[in-house]
Amino acid sequence: MNIGIIGATGLVGKEIIKLIENNHLKIKIKDIRLFSSIKSIGTTFVIKKQIYKTEELNENSFNNINVSIFCSSSEVSIKYAKIAISKGCFVIDNSSAFRMHKDIPLVIPEINGHLVNLSNGIIANPNCCTALLCLALYPLHKRYKIKKIVVSTYQSASGAGLKGLNELKNQINDYNITDNKLKTDVFGRQYLLNVFSHNSEINLINGYNDEEIKIIEETNKILDSEIKISATCIRVPVLRSHCESVNIEFTQKVDINNIFVLLNEQDGIDIVDDRENNIFPEPINTENIHNIQVGRIRYDLSDETNSTINLFLSGDQLLKGAALNAYQILNLCQNININKYNLKN
């Protein structure tokens, strides 16, 4: 399988390259081609002792590629995904461009990996918070149908890309030196030692930002359109890994011990819930870790019917929230007939 990575020099692109280098799923990869924006063309990567340089993306880039992973903007995905398919190249798209398209599967391999086989050439990778959230909700919804969730996020700088991450890093460096005159070009406000509403565009009518709408719509698409979802997205001064505080109301009484069992049995989840030592999920402990952590698992005491629980989760938004999920989809692509796209060429 020849693969292409579009946006190789970005935070997510670099994580995909690392995953391919380590290749823990032993995906059979023949050739790799890397693409970047014009200003980064020629950036060098060493993958398994072989040197790769990023190229400019154009209409002919996809000719000998079987699967391309897009880790760039929605604009790039919209412009090139269809060209890729027309050249017989399967697309895994990290942008939000196609996620809500009714004919395009939105895939978390642990939940709905089978949809890869039904794809018409594009598989969408979910929003970072959505991926972490759905993985935790999935085993619970399967056993006890979820009625409503209320989620508040604690999102890191890495979700805003390299520029956002660097701005927070620079603010730490500058904090002691420059007498608190910190550069705030990306977020327009001090990020260090602060908390603020997510920096995505806001719908002026309903007051929701794009990130919140993505969590709501994508979770409904992946899990169940009937689940009622309320989301509030907040950035916290953390470099990497997101957290989410989730109140989950089920359609029936649940057994909290069984909730632990269900989460423990779910691939991709580590339970971190040590009440005696006050050890629960923390973003600093999920950085660079494939599994998400789930803890603070307890009944909502205000619901006397025992139909509602709370939990707190943390996961690396660059891994399960982006690159790892895409890499897992790439693994599933090995089993589908890539040739059917080649035939269209």
Add this chain to the structure above:
Amino acid sequence: MNIGIIGATGLVGKEIIKLIENNHLKIKIKDIRLFSSIKSIGTTFVIKKQIYKTEELNENSFNNINVSIFCSSSEVSIKYAKIAISKGCFVIDNSSAFRMHKDIPLVIPEINGHLVNLSNGIIANPNCCTALLCLALYPLHKRYKIKKIVVSTYQSASGAGLKGLNELKNQINDYNITDNKLKTDVFGRQYLLNVFSHNSEINLINGYNDEEIKIIEETNKILDSEIKISATCIRVPVLRSHCESVNIEFTQKVDINNIFVLLNEQDGIDIVDDRENNIFPEPINTENIHNIQVGRIRYDLSDETNSTINLFLSGDQLLKGAALNAYQILNLCQNININKYNLKN
């Protein structure tokens, strides 16, 4: 009125001294006496150009004091509050020692200040998160009865006292220098660039920490015992000021425009809800500010009956969350007959 401040050298004590120095409510204060733990005895404060030194607290300390404000531990409050009353000294207690006692009022002046007149000598000051939360909920509950709230907190280091605050400050200083070997004596974990479950004691059976139970029980006591409350308390790397993400379900349909009006009319609240410019409450903007900020005010889209809303608030936990609320209670004490406690002496 002669007043005494017990725990004058702590974070809250110092804020009360500042409030008394500025005295924006023009409370008539004759003499001030400051008390501290043994190790800080003799600490000097200048209030209105007069020098005050902290003294050791003992059974005779209250003889000539009309109102004492306790800003120390629950243990100190339990040991000395009753002695104070027996000497005719009214007690405003910042600790959690007496908050849930059925005969002791738990007061937020904007909400239930009249209870000061019914006190038997002790007024309890609520938990920091509770005070901020109740102030925002109060005008809404009065108009549209609240059925349930789900709150997730974003709590600062100052809530853990001077030691906690200094640990976070030191971690910023040390972050660039010591190759990431940060001192973690207070919280037992890196606080800078991290998020973690609140460091109060956890009930091993139900999984709730003390901070969460305080929010639940105290809000029920102050506002209405029938409100169902679910709370998750999380620390974020912020020096001062807490934030809270709140989902509020009412017993009836609400008008979101009227929610804005009600919050706007409430003393102690500033609405910060600029959707066009993405300006909402931030802890860095509420530091040292008396009013709390409320924003992200919007319908919960998942409730088609328009009976549920979301909001995000921020407030200085050392001010409205502690010292300011105590100072406001002190103001109300001027109007009660302090002599009736003197008579008991």
